[in-house]
Amino acid sequence: MTGEGEAGESLVRSRPGGLRELQGETQIERALRELRLVVAAGHSNSVTVVAFSPSWEMVASGSYDRTVKLWEVGTGRLLHSLAGHTGKVASVAFSPNGDLVASGSRDGTVKLWEAGTGRLLHSLEGHMNEVSSVAFNASGEMVASGSYDHTVKLWEAGTGRLLYSLEG
């Protein structure tokens, strides 16, 4: 990185919303663009999905390279690379307190990971096709998953147990 864009006051204008503009791009636009580049460069294939942690301190990215990667937003540092899926990662979500990450994959599994350590906690098996969306409930105790197999399944996060399956 050169000093380009790091110039002084003359290039910095306040916008009505309060965020600063630097040479036609605001600081946050540039920072988020850089973060996207860092994330993309960290995967060996295309990134399919990204999600911010509730505190915006971490970003989780899923990729065709079959990994989920956890990044520190402030520095762009790779915290953990979560390996285990055997197909592209199609969906990721953080739990409300940011402790857990759920990922859904073309391999038909939902995997639950400990965000702080990158450890695989549970692999949730039952879907017959790609898991295209995952979401925690407000307490973080349950995970819902939607799949191209036309079911929505509800799982207990603590045990990985399947609670319900809805045919769509």
Add this chain to the structure above:
Amino acid sequence: MTGEGEAGESLVRSRPGGLRELQGETQIERALRELRLVVAAGHSNSVTVVAFSPSWEMVASGSYDRTVKLWEVGTGRLLHSLAGHTGKVASVAFSPNGDLVASGSRDGTVKLWEAGTGRLLHSLEGHMNEVSSVAFNASGEMVASGSYDHTVKLWEAGTGRLLYSLEG
């Protein structure tokens, strides 16, 4: 805003991940902190939930003030204030293409909004208690909602029709 933190090269260090640090706080940390302040200042009561659009160009915020607000990330500009809920907004989510916003509220409804115009498209009624989570499926055609009434409901986004309800 004063010139504090806008200083020159001497205060700017590259970190391994590639994002720049300014006086102990990286640009993105500062920008996200400022964005949070802009969002908080725009609501008349506490913010309960925030979500980025898939492209990271918009942020949706929900609040005890019963509104959902849509913000331009790059400038912190308020785009739309979505009024209609009669209880605190507990959950918000963008559709995968960013065109729709779903919000869940203590008033028991899920509301679907057009992100570009702020127009209310559907108010989804059926939950008997706070709607604590909302999520779109990958195609954006369905919305799942979880509630303190111990049900998960699945809705058709285009029509607002209830497709399924799961007792938890």
